[in-house]
Amino acid sequence: MFSQSAEYALRAVLLLAESGQRKGGRQIAEELDVPANYLSKILMQLCRQGVLDSQKGWGGGFELAKKPGEIRIGAVVGPFEGSETPRDCILGSDRCGDDDPCALHSYWKQIKTIYEMMTERITVADLVRPTARR
Amino acid sequence: MFSQSAEYALRAVLLLAESGQRKGGRQIAEELDVPANYLSKILMQLCRQGVLDSQKGWGGGFELAKKPGEIRIGAVVGPFEGSETPRDCILGSDRCGDDDPCALHSYWKQIKTIYEMMTERITVADLVRPTARR
């Protein structure tokens, strides 16, 4: 469901939220065991989206730009989802709609609803483990 | 969620179930408005999976290999999903499990459950419209 990039982004943001401090891109990649150079571009993208702040030079790195409770999951994974966001009908046709649903439509609508809950209601703060924070 | 190929496969099978008769690959592609040559390979794959039967030569084409009620949705879309099938954890890590779930885990598990219901419980017969059949 999430693209590889979106998954990396979410895990990186979670790591930063748990540590609560600035971390270098290379260190994040090592802790997550993901490609460093690839993750680098993802982190930069998150900076452009306003999710992260970056600091160059000695002692630099990335940190959350807002409080964890103000960062929705959708803001983290959204830039890496392209058009993978659930469509109206899983068959992508004009066959079914809310007024005249096919048998798959009801199932699909449930999935869409849960997905939207995940991306729009849940924040990074909700995902941080009690053992690490709060 | 479904790949493009899986969507084509499902729509083609639905079309065949509704018509109840053999149809040529080119005709199916035209009625669904999808690439004919691409769909051709999908239909062939469905034959190898035992979902469809094919007949070569004049008057040939594709038809369902079983009754619509005996064809689960998973059997149609499964061969085209690769590893897009929902994994245990949406983050793909060993961080969370049923015993120690993260906040996303519960949402993800719901989506997985509904998805499995769709692919394992629903059959082609359930999707055929009342207007066309039954």
Place this chain on the structure above:
DNA sequence: CTTTCATCGGATATGACTATCCGTTGAGTC
């Protein structure tokens, strides 16, 4: 047997996503 039709299936092209490499820039240390 020749023609026609449609499945079969190899070869190839395209684009997006993923991934790697490396030079540049800016910031702090010495």
Place this chain on the structure above:
DNA sequence: GACTCAACGGATAGTCATATCCGATGAAAG
């Protein structure tokens, strides 16, 4: 100011899903 560190960002390569083209094969019609 020279050095070092780490974020920037362009260039490139591999992989996979998607898509197209076209010849080979098999079957029915004439």
